[in-house]
């Protein structure tokens with residue numbers, strides 16, 4: 001990867017950035033993102049795009065953020081009343097979709113397995129660095145009892161190792177910026193109109209990515225090159241986000257219009273390929289070299305999984321007045337700067353009678369992965385509650401079965417477009433998903449107290465997967481549309 005030659009104006013920007021006590025120089029898009037953001041300079045770091053995605057959703061449907069915060073607050077209040085969510089290990093199937101143009105992004109299985117190890121150790125508080133959690137925080141941190149396993153069956157019921165590999169003609173899922181640095185307004189419009197659409201192309205076969213496996217049943221994790229290519233800016237390859245996650249499925253007020261706008265937008269987590277695993281051979285080129293020692297620990301997925309399961313950033317994406325809606329996390333006036341600064345206590349708060357310092361140990365901070373080792377009990381309550389109420393099928397479905405004869409029959413197959421499901425039980429409740437052959441969800445249909453369901457396949461001819469989902473199992477079979 002070539003390091004771009006930087007012109008005088010850029011150098012000036014770099015100096016200003018350095019002078020304002022920021023660690024790393026930034027590119028053109030980052031400058032504009034900063035202008036769009038109303039927050040303080042801490043947001044100029046490369047970070048995570050999850051909150052920005054929520055703000056984007058709020059722009060499309062006003063009130064989204066407010067509803068999202070209210071939702072979190074309700075969970076916290078509810079937990080305060082009943083003290084604890086359900087006990088026991090929750091096991092969640094995950095699938096990693098590796099989408100690569102350059103072979104260096106086609107990560108080895110060993111990197112994915114290492115990433116899964118870090119994810120599980122972190123969620124189960126089994127990582128060796130938990131000894132570094134400061135004494136004041138020891139009473140509030142815990143084992144989430146949430147575990148992640150590589151999927152063993154795909155949406156059609158076939159065996160899988162939980163990793164898909166897709167070559168893509170698309171090199172930069174951040175997109176290609178058609179403007180130069182004199183076109184600030186156009187860049188701002190481009191960011192508003194195109195950036196998230198560009199990223200989420202990775203979740204769609206037809207846009208150079210890999211379509212999701214039914215997100216009700218799997219956590220989809222896409223790995224690819226999330227940089228933006230800037231041909232009119234000395235071919236700069238700009239990194240704005242290490243990763244991002246969509247908020248919980250069926251999130252109250254998650255705008256349906258965002259689905260339309262993003263044309264096939266899929267739920268899941270997106271990661272820039274060098275941040276995956278702690279044994280990843282890829283490194284960040286200039287000007288992002290300093291991140292190599294700070295974020296290549298495999299903890300970025302822990303952070304994004306926290307978002308996927310409902311958590312906000314620990315500093316509330318604002319100053320001391322902003323809350324993350326979790327009672328036992330201390331407030332902070334800003335994100336950490338990818339460091340491990342234990343001297344800061346930027347906000348006054350009272351947790352168990354103490355004014356706790358900034359919690360750089362928390363996975364939901366922007367501290368270095370080298371000092372992140374904890375979720376608090378309050379955060380764990382939120383995540384478990386979100387799984388139980390918003391993503392229940394992630395833990396409810398133990399296996400996919402492909403021999404449904406004892407429960408129902410289906411006909412005709414092949415078909416010209418319609419399929420009838422006939423249940424042996426006359427009082428069946430089920431959720432039926434129609435998926436494309438690669439596992440992309442096309443539509444969902446619910447039946448209640450019925451013996452029959454009439455399904456209409458998609459417009460294209462070819463094979464379709466039908467999933468019939470009860471509370472604890474999924475039956476899957478294929479039908480051919482002529």
Ligand SMILES: [Zn+2]
Nearest residue numbers: 048050307313
């Ligand atoms: Zn984040």
